[in-house]
Amino acid sequence: MAETQETVFKSVQELASSNQVPEKYIHTRISINNSCPLLDVPEVDLSLLISPTSPARQHELNKLQSGLKSCGCFQVINHGIADSFLDKVREISKEFFALPAEEKLKYARTVDDMDGYGNDSVLSEKQKLDWTDRLYLNVFPDDTRKLQFWPQKPECFRAVLEEYIENMKLLSDSLLKAMATSLNMEENCFLDQCGEHRTMVARFNFYPPCPRPDVVLGVKPHADGSAITILLQDEEVEGLQVLKDDHWYRVPVIKYGLLINVGDQVEIMSNGVFKSPMHRVVTNAERERNTLAVFIMPDVDVEIGPVEKLINQERPRAYKNVKNFVDLFFQSYQQGKRPIEAAMIS
């Protein structure tokens, strides 16, 4: 049998149920404040954003642009995805993580794979671990799918995820176009760089209650390596924090909204006009939290770089062109370095 993460490490869910917090999860040098101020994240109405004739469109574009410049994120509302369908998406995630351990282990990630169910890959002795169990699935293009890791239970898992991914494709097209338009750029300038075979990864995150939220993080500080990330937050339980001007802020929950954040690759494409925000997840002692992140990434074979029109005298080219950014720089995340530093022109 292939060696799985779980043969070596316990799931966080098991640790939580036995009230254990091993040393490896404890941060001694980071101060964790679970009650920092709320971030003022703009709410952008997608139905107005994509309607060329709407007089309100420019206002939405301005909100999107200011959100991305000031904190690297915004919430999308009126996105056209039914509330009842988002409930279903949340439900398949909860049902999967509630299955008995031996059922979930059928989908366990093997040591040399990204796909599957498991927790943090351990790359170094000193690494601090995240208080979360995940199900990580390549979902697009179809030939990147590894269906052996797609849960058979709940039975509707696959159909619901496929429908959600179709929605995410359409949404990411609209958002990448709107982001370019908001900078008075040709609307396809970011989308075209992602290529026809842009890749999409779904990561279901499950955060069990944690007995030591004062010293344990759900996810340590990082910026996403994606072009953009679309996050379906837990419908009630907060946990995500964004770093702005060197201070952490809580991201508010909008039950049927989707949180969009810039990833490193749009930071590169926009020559740094849009910044990929540092963010982290805190834990709490009372309630579990479920989220679903969908990472939208350029085609692995396409080289991306700053759009020419965003390079000028005031803003000289700040990044090199890069290809397959996520693979190239994945390791630096676990080592606590910012991958984007490798692409910066110093």
Ligand SMILES: O=C(O)CCC(=O)C(=O)O
């Ligand atoms: O669960 C969250 O709120 C955010 C997760 C996250 O940052 C990630 O998966 O990259």
Ligand SMILES: [Fe+2]
């Ligand atoms: Fe993230």
